[in-house]
Amino acid sequence: MERVVSGIRPTGKLHIGNYFGAVANFLKMQHEYDCFFFIADIHSLTTHPTPADLHNNVKHVLAEYIATGLDIDKCTLFIQSDVPEISELYTYMNMNAYLGELERSASFKEKVRLNPDNVNAGLLTYPVLMAVDILVHRAHKVPVGKDQEQHIEMTRQFGKRFNRLYNVDFFPEPQAFSYSNALVKVPGLTGVGKMSKSGGEADAIFLADDESVNSKKIMRAKTDEGPKKQNQPKPVEVQNIFDLMNLVCTQDVIEKFDSDYNACNIRYGDLKKQLAQDMEVFLKPIRTNINDALKNDELLAKAAKIGAEKARASASQTLKDVREIIGFRKFY
Numbered sequence: 361m362e363r364v365v366s367g368i369r370p371t372g373k374l375h376i377g378n379y380f381g382a383v384a385n386f387l388k389m390q391h392e393y394d395c396f397f398f399i400a401d402i403h404s405l406t407t408h409p410t411p412a413d414l415h416n417n418v419k420h421v422l423a424e425y426i427a428t429g430l431d432i433d434k435c436t437l438f439i440q441s442d443v444p445e446i447s448e449l450y451t452y453m454n455m456n457a458y459l460g461e462l463e464r465s466a467s468f469k470e471k472v473r474l475n476p477d478n479v480n481a482g483l484l485t486y487p488v489l490m491a492v493d494i495l496v497h498r499a500h501k502v503p504v505g506k507d508q509e510q511h512i513e514m515t516r517q518f519g520k521r522f523n524r525l526y527n528v529d530f531f532p533e534p535q536a537f538s539y540s541n542a543l544v545k546v547p548g549l550t551g552v553g554k555m556s557k558s559g560g561e562a563d564a565i566f567l568a569d570d571e572s573v574n575s576k577k578i579m580r581a582k583t584d585e586g587p588k589k590q591n592q593p594k595p596v597e598v599q600n601i602f603d604l605m606n607l608v609c610t611q612d613v614i615e616k617f618d619s620d621y622n623a624c625n626i627r628y629g630d631l632k633k634q635l636a637q638d639m640e641v642f643l644k645p646i647r648t649n650i651n652d653a654l655k656n657d658e659l660l661a662k663a664a665k666i667g668a669e670k671a672r673a674s675a676s677q678t679l680k681d682v683r684e685i686i687g688f689r690k691f692y
């Protein structure tokens with residue numbers, strides 16, 4: 361059976377970009393593939409969280425994974441730092457990754473631009489660690505949002521380079537995956553780019569937030585002063601609202617507002633109110649599940665323990681083979 365790997369950095373609460381870009385695919389894939397879904401806590405160290413924040417963030421994502429419907433009997437759900445084999449393979453793969461290519465990575469350049477005072481080596485070699493997450497389970501498919509596409513391309517490069525260097529056919533070439541035609545990019549509410557935590561509080565709708573918080577953000581989302589001519593293309597910020605509607609509203613509702621827009625009689629207040637209502641219908645059961653899971657320490661402990669065991673079984677087999685391929689042979 362084909363293997364699948366994907367992860368999310370624990371930086372707080374999950375937003376609907378994480379959900380529709382990644383988790384929605386996980387939920388379906390767990391029934392069709394041998395899946396490894398994890399919490400990328402080592403990755404999150406690039407921004408130096410306090411120990412308490414790190415732990416709480418990991419706990420939150422674990423609860424959110426379970427609350428959205430990941431089933432620990434169907435997939436392997438684990439925490440990255442529970443699998444030391446990942447750090448070992450990271451050391452080996454770093455010997456095979458070059459400064460130039462790492463510096464050219466779009467996400468590295470973006471992080472340097474946003475945080476020029478924290479350009480640490482972990483940030484530079486982030487794509488190597490991410491490649492290792494995938495290669496350590498010798499995965500074929502990686503369900504991610506559009507923003508991760510380049511990282512998956514780099515993963516293929518690193519895997520192929522290893523295969524070439526040692527003249528083996530060991531790592532498969534993983535492909536980014538989505539059940540939709542293209543990889544998903546959920547727009548933010550502030551009108552620029554994808555939804556992200558770094559876009560500020562107002563940019564993202566979080567799965568765990570209350571209805572009032574989410575509705576307020578949606579009602580404040582950026583629009584323009586309204587269409588002046590019939591049947592014109594929508595400006596980005598208005599198209600963003602329609603893109604968000606596509607995630608949670610029914611087709612007839614979207615068509616109604618679309619034809620109102622084309623006829624120049626759209627009321628953005630009504631549009632956003634509809635989006636807020638349908639978003640709440642979608643989020644309410646998930647939020648209830650998150651709150652239940654967060655209170656259930658026994659469930660979280662059981663999930664993390666079982667996941668660590670299953671992930672380590674897979675990763676340690678890969679490392680055994682990798683050590684042999686590299687030439688680390690025992691004298692004793």
Ligand code: TYM
Pocket residue numbers: 365366367368369370377378379380381382400403489490491493494502503504505506507508544545546547548554555556
């Ligand atoms: P992260 O934690 O930023 O995001 C987790 C997942 O959510 C997707 N995503 C989005 N999709 C669509 N629209 C958006 N606005 C949006 N925002 C986030 C991301 O594409 C991602 O799939 N480096 C990764 C974590 C990672 C990983 C891995 C992923 C570490 N190792 C191995 C896959 C395989 C990251 O920072 O994602």
